[in-house]
Amino acid sequence: MMAEPAHRVVLEQRAADKIESGELPAPGGGITRAGAGSGMACDLCAHEIEKAKIEYEVEWCKGEALRLLRFHLDCFQAWIANRPQPDCQRLPRVERN
Numbered sequence: 001m002m003a004e005p006a007h008r009v010v011l012e013q014r015a016a017d018k019i020e021s022g023e024l025p026a027p028g029g030g031i032t033r034a035g036a037g038s039g040m041a042c043d044l045c046a047h048e049i050e051k052a053k054i055e056y057e058v059e060w061c062k063g064e065a066l067r068l069l070r071f072h073l074d075c076f077q078a079w080i081a082n083r084p085q086p087d088c089q090r091l092p093r094v095e096r097n
């Protein structure tokens, strides 16, 4: 069993904020590639994506411009987690009081 990724919640919230403000597109479309880190800044957490790490690249057509988004694996997953869903398709983590 994996450790609870507490920072994941933070990343997902940050992604939601950026989607809301228009800094990031809503996830879903676009061409996604995974590859070696480029050493460039991540579009979500703004930290450098080290060459030893996996980098996710997403091509985002914004108007006539093509923008390339870069994410860490964790950041990419947090962004994707904000994909709009028609209610719950799967149950969220159960949190009991």
Ligand SMILES: [Zn+2]
Pocket (backbone or CB within 6 Å): 042, 043, 044, 045, 046, 047, 071, 072, 075
């Ligand atoms: Zn990142």
